[in-house]
Amino acid sequence: MMLGDHAEPRPGQADFASAATQAFAPRDVPNAPHIVLAEAGTGTGKTLGYIAPASLWAEKNDGPVWISTYTRHLQRQIEQELTRLYPEPTQRRQKAVIRKGRENYLCLLNFEDIVNIAKNRPPHERHMLIPLALLSRWADATSDGDVMGGDLPGWFGELFHHGLLSSIADRRGECIHSACPHYQSCFIEHSIRRARHADLVIANHALVLSQAAWNALLPQALAPANLSDENGIPTRYVFDEGHHIPAAADSAFSLTFSGLETAELRRWILGAEGGRSRARGLRRRMDDILERIPALQGPFQALIHATQQGLPRPSWSVRLQDARTQAAASPPEGQGTPSIAFPNVPSEAEAALDHPAEAFLFALDRQLQARVEEENTLKRGETSAYDRQECDLHPTQDALLPVTEKVLSALQAIAQPLDRIITLLSEQLEDQDDLDAAFQQRLEATIRSLHRRAFSRLQGWITMLRAITTPPNPHERPLYIDFIRRERLPALRGMDETHDITLNRHWVDPTMPFASTLQSTAHGLLVTSATLRDRSPDETDDDQWRKAEERLGTTHFLQPPFRASLMSPFDYAQQTRAYIITDLSGEIASLARAFQRLFETSGGGALGLFTAIRRLKEVHKRINEPLGLQGIPLFAQHIDAMDNATLVDVFRTEQHSCLLGTDAMRDGVDVPGEALRMVAFERTPWPRPDILHRERRRLLSGGRPRAYDDHITRMRLRQAFGRLIRRTDDYGVFVMLDNRMPSRLLSAFPEGVPVQRLGLEQAITDIKIFLKEREATQL
Incomplete structure (x- = not known):
């Protein structure tokens, strides 16, 4: 029933579902959840593979399974897969709920405030009433009130500015909950209440780990038995795109003391102190209690x-x-x-x-x-x-x-x-x-x-x-990395730029707090991804699994994980080609020319990936108009005002368009078919040489710093290549525009992928022949 009549045959899907069930078995020992590490190659069908046992467990045990992924865009993809399990919209809304942070939803009290301000302005300053009227119409029709990637049209932020959406969302932590006049109709509260009774809650790593962190920090002495978290405490988790757990844990469990953070706390307590701020202080929010x-x-x-x-x-x-x-x-x-x-x-x-x-x-x-x-x-x-x-x-x-x-x-x-x-x-x-x-x-x-x-x-x-x-003891391995950073702020008072100064504390190994917060409450965790392990050419299969467990933090749990590996069903030798371009200089003009020539060769359907936003913008500036004159639309993250999910939707629909992006487009984007037939990477995605990376490489690399960097880079390349082939009839080329990419990184590509080092023009000739041949086989 879940697969439907026209589904592709995916032999590994049943095996994956069988392995996933281990995470839903009853716990044998307190504080020792079952853990499953399931690496599923692209095309295995892992989403439906874990939805099947998760939905069955939730139905039988009358409790939710929290499915967590890395980005909001991936949350939407999982929600779309649920139409197979729950084809009737009313049932799907009851059984499955998307949960995001409060800052993603329309706050009706903030909306009321800004409407009153706009109405009371002089007639010539009431231009804000037009977008507010449109938002009012949308609020009457929306299914969830999500202004950051929900059913609000993606063009809204581009047309009226995203600052408006930020001002009407619950971004300042000023919610007064049941004291709010809109409490009964609040989109955020509805989402929370629906999640308590749903079978499947589709969340993201940031929300899941922040909730786990807050639950751990709340002292029991101050929490009566009926003082529960707004989302409850789940016992079963599925971490899709699980290779991102260390990064998500790093963000969730880090600390920052800065001008912005401390000033924001002052504003949260005191409220507006002059100016045009609408911030409500603690006294106003607690009037009835006081x-x-x-x-x-x-x-x-x-x-x-x-x-x-x-x-x-x-x-x-x-x-x-x-x-x-x-x-x-x-x-x-x-x-x-x-x-x-x-x-x-x-x-x-x-x-x-x-x-x-x-x-x-x-x-x-x-x-x-x-x-x-x-x-x-x-x-x-x-x-x-x-x-x-x-x-x-x-x-x-x-x-x-x-x-x-x-x-x-x-x-x-x-x-x-x-x-x-x-x-x-x-x-x-x-x-x-x-x-x-x-x-x-x-x-x-x-x-x-x-x-x-x-x-x-x-x-x-x-x-x-x-x-x-207290200076650190040089003879002891530290738990934390403490450092100072300067960050740019928007220009103020006519100055070109101002800065914030931050004191930062990060865990050396952020999976330690991840494990400690989930170990006592979780009964089962499924961690899955196409890239759990690094395919290092000089390591055995067991070595690869052991390093994956260390990286993901499962070594900090009491019970060792159950391992499962499912290979991709695709014939990469026939469906793909990979090229490393050998004759490009590092100049922007040369890079832009290469992107333009490649995108023209593919006739659109190309994703350009960048390691730096500045270089993306420079390339976009040079190739946008020439491609447009040839009928190839060019979209770009950090330039087009649409959110990432909308950009990908437009790219998927406009099959002869091209898209430029950074990390968010490298991981988890699902664009099957003709809409994506080329991935071009601007340069080898080495880790950024900042203090965090330096210290973790020193303390976690086991004395092999180069191998540590290679691992990170190979994993990024594997994710980028994984965007290319999503179905058995897909085909495409992967192009690396960096002649310095070492051969030891080539194991990042799936087995069988032909990799060639060629000059740009020679590569373009080869790409034309390959794409023409593959297109002919599709007819």
């Missing part, structure tokens, strides 16, 4: 005061930029009257930062600037494609230590009354049995919000900042 629980007034006032004193004030980035400019123009040491706290910094610059958090950010910036200048001096004029804007935290400059102590005191002054507020709310839940259901839900939601949005973040910052005063 009125019913008078004991909260004291700690609440202390929280407001500590926040005003301790977190960056409005326009913090302008002051930071001004201080940097003044410091750069300061007299050399020994001249003038420099600051005592910051040597060689003018007194007026330090005075502008007489604030704990802002002074701390300035000290981080000073250390970063000094280290970057030192590194540039050592390079002696050498150029690099990577513009380094980061440095190690340790060893720290002397000026950083005193301001660290001040900002720690400021953060603790905020955390203490916040902790008291959470405790009082929890006691209110425990002590009064006569609470009405609505107010009880209100208290539960408030406790969750305070913990997630503020208290746990403050605790993480305090722990990270305390490590500044």
